[in-house]
Structure formats: C-alpha cells, structure tokens
C-alpha cells in the first residue's frame with residue numbers, strides 16, 4: 487500500500503465527536519485522516535454530522551427565528567413597539583437556517599485544512615488488520631484504502647421509527663423532515679416529549695401550528711428534576727402545547743389531511759389524532775451501517791452500540807469509539823469530550839470524562855438546563871442534601887427582559903455543602919448552567935457561589951441567590 491495513505495489516526499465520521507477528535511489528534515502531532523459520507527444538496531461534502539446538518543445547529547436556528555416571530559407578535563407591544571401586518575416567510579427562514587448550517591460545514595472544512603487533516607468524502611469501512619495497522623476502505627468518488635495505526639469510530643446515530651410507520655419525510659417526519667417543513671402545518675402531531683419533540687413542537691407552535699405531543703411515559707420529562715419538570719409542563723401548556731401522557735400508540739395511518747394516529751390514552755380509552763404532519767421523536771439508534779464491524783469482529787452490544795470500556799476502547803486493539811454510537815448521553819458536547827480524551831489517551835496522557843458534570847439543555851422557552859443529580863436521584867440514593875431555589879420573578883434583569891418564568895435550584899450535600907446538582911428553568915438557562923458546571927468540576931460548595939461577586943443586574947445573580955438560599959439566606963427573596 488502507498489505509504490502516503492498511512493496515518494497515525496483515522497477517524498470515521500465527522501460529527502462533533504469525529505471532527506473534534508481529528509483536530510485534537512492533529513494538534514498532538516499525529517498524521518490524521520477523517521472520513522465522512524454526509525452529502526449536501528449538490529452531492530458535495532458536508533462535515534459536521536447530525537449535529538451540524540440536521541440536529542443542534544439547524545434546530546437552534548429555527549428556534550431563534552420562531553422565538554423572534556413570537557416576540558414580535560406577542561411581546562414587543564409590552565415595550566411600546568407596534569408592528570402591523572406581521573407575517574412569517576417560512577422559505578426565507580429555511581434559507582437562513584441553510585446558510586447557518588453551511589457556515590458550520592465550511593468552518594469544519596477550514597479547520598481540517600488549518601490542521602492539515604486529510605479529509606475523505608465517502609463511506610469508511612473496516613477491511614482487515616494488516617501490517618502496521620488497520621486497513622480502512624473509503625467508498626467515495628474514487629475507492630481508496632487507508633492504513634491506520636489507530637481508528638476512531640464516530641459514526642453517530644439515526645432516528646428511531648415507530649414500528650410499522652417508516653419515515654417518508656413528507657407526512658411522517660424524523661428530525662430531518664421536521665427541520666425542513668415548507669409551510670406551517672395547521673395541525674402537527676409529535677410522538678415523544680423528549681428534547682427534540684419539545685424543541686420542534688415549540689418552533690411550529692410559535693409559527694401557528696396546533697401542536698399535540700403524545701408521550702408513552704406517564705410522567706413529563708422524567709429525567710429532569712421534578713420541580714423543574716412541573717414548571718416546564720405548566721409553561722408549555724400555557725403556551726398552547728397539548729401534552730398527552732401515558733399513551734399507547736396502536737396505529738399510524740395515512741388520513742384525508744395527512745396522518746391519523748390511533749392510541750389508547752392513560753385511562754385505556756381509544757383515541758385518534760388527525761394531523762397534517764407527524765414528527766416521530768422517540769429516541770435514536772446507534773449507526774454502524776456500512777462499517778463492516780462484523781468483518782473484523784468489532785463487538786456491538788444487544789442494542790447495536792459499539793461496546794466500549796470507560797476509556798472508549800473497543801474489543802479490538804487500537805480501535806476506539808466515541809459519541810452517539812457508544813453508551814452514555816447522546817449529546818454533541820459529550821461526543822466532543824470523548825473525542826479529545828481518546829486522542830490524548832493515544833498520546834499517552836490520562837484524560838477523564840465525567841458524565842456527572844455533562845450539562846443538559848432543552849432550548850425551549852423557557853430554556854431548561856441542568857447538571858449533576860436531581861432531587862429525586864438524591865432521595866433514591868439516600869443522600870442527605872439541602873436545596874435552595876430562587877425565582878426569576880425576583881431577579882431585576884429578568885424583569886427588565888420581561889421574561890420572569892422559572893427558577894434556579896441548587897442542591898448541596900447536607901454536611902459538606904458540596905454542590906451535587908443545579909437545575910435551571912428560565913431565560914438563558916443554557917448559558918447560566920456553565921457556572922454550575924465549572925463549580926461542580928472544582929467541587930465547589932454552595933457557599934462558594936454565594937460568596938462570589940456576580941454582576942448586577944444579571945440573570946447570573948439568580949445562581950448566587952439560589953446558592954445563598956441553600957443556607958436560607960437569599961437576599962432578594
């Protein structure tokens with residue numbers, strides 16, 4: 487094999503896990519290649535994976551556009567701003583989203599060049615372990631074979647479909663179709679009230695759709711701190727999202743106007759939901775399609791995830807796997823952290839990724855963000871804790887913004903006062919949570935945050951006040 491195609495590290499997949507792993511590998515002095523098969527409209531490369539192309543980035547672009555529209559229609563008047571003939575141009579909104587996505591694709595192409603990473607557009611698959619490393623086939627515009635001393639599998643995940651109701655991306659939509667609806671549907675059904683269902687439901691409700699979310703579980707946002715989930719349920723219901731819990735879907739069929747979903751409600755009564763479009767967001771499945779994992783004996787678990795240890799090592803020598811294709815939270819920043827950690831391990835360093843300090847965010851309005859343990863988890867573990875809460879209603883900046891829904895909640899160990907979890911529902915929760923992540927990484931106490939000077943007026947003062955409230959000494963509430 488030509489030595490020019492031999493690399494220290496070959497990464498398969500250029501999502502947030504893969505492209506960040508490739509950059510860190512190059513920074514560490516490894517000759518690095520990254521293979522990714524994603525195609526843009528013109529058939530060209532579009533690195534960035536699900537996150538950039540049909541996930542984090544386009545969803546946030548549409549959330550911003552739709553929030554601006556809702557503000558203009560419902561909140562600007564409070565500021566004395568009068569608008570006449572407000573309208574939404576969905577085609578323009580989608581075009582903007584596309585531009586934002588492309589800026590991110592182009593940014594990754596630039597970073598690959600800057601870091602001298604060889605990028606191959608096509609599908610990567612395992613061939614065999616040869617002399618000096620793994621042989622990886624690239625099936626793209628031209629077939630090539632790469633030789634890799636180390637392989638990092640970062641092939642991501644795909645949306646899970648309802649049994650018997652495959653995605654057609656016209657009326658039964660995955661996240662891909664949900665981010666590309668050409669005009670506002672009159673009625674929108676969503677199956678699954680997780681992060682994606684709530685974010686997509688919020689976008690289309692703000693633009694005028696009548697949205698019903700069907701959720702199989704009996705509790706709303708069960709993984710979220712119960713107090714926060716209760717606030718969220720109230721806020722979303724007030725906004726007009728219809729959330730039906732405890733349903734059992736019995737059939738999904740084409741109807742006169744789009745889709746008819748038959749389900750039994752929590753009481754066991756048969757119901758139907760007629761909707762123009764149906765978004766199915768019931769989770770994601772690991773993607774190992776076309777990787778030829780079985781050819782080389784790469785072990786997958788019973789759910790199809792690549793089996794890895796705590797350090798992202800697979801059962802094969804010098805083959806690693808990261809991100810959505812392995813266990814753990816399906817989050818872009820978790821994939822990135824694993825990518826960095828794996829390359830540093832290859833370089834002989836000893837990095838560590840702590841899932842307990844991985845922040846979670848739901849970019850609805852109000853936003854929801856948390857890190858660490860929930861109150862119910864601490865109770866279940868029998869851990870003695872103290873809780874402090876502070877409502878945005880009592881925060882000057884939130885009042886000035888006109889956005890006072892929600893609260894900050896800090897949970898700290900009853901004895902040591904170490905912060906065990908922080909939960910935010912309210913404006914800019916996605917940004918506020920960083921302070922809590924830093925605090926927990928440094929094993930700070932709630933007193934530490936309470937003693938830190940926070941700018942006034944700022945939303946971050948709610949973090950300080952909730953920390954003071956742990957010791958029952960909030961100042962402004």
Ligand SMILES: Cc1cc2nc3c(=O)[nH]c(=O)nc-3n(C[C@H](O)[C@H](O)[C@H](O)COP(=O)(O)OP(=O)(O)OC[C@H]3O[C@@H](n4cnc5c(N)ncnc54)[C@H](O)[C@@H]3O)c2cc1C
Nearest residue numbers: 499501503523535536537541542610642809810816817818
């Ligand atoms: C609608 C939506 C919104 C989301 N919002 C957020 C958010 O706000 N924040 C957040 O943290 N997470 C969010 N996520 C989750 C996030 O997108 C994923 O956790 C993240 O993309 C996982 O990164 P990854 O690198 O593991 O895989 P991916 O991003 O899925 O990338 C995998 C890449 O590998 C390529 N590939 C697969 N197999 C091969 C092969 N054999 N050869 C070559 N290439 C291959 C794929 O084409 C793809 O480009 C969202 C997801 C969705 C669907």
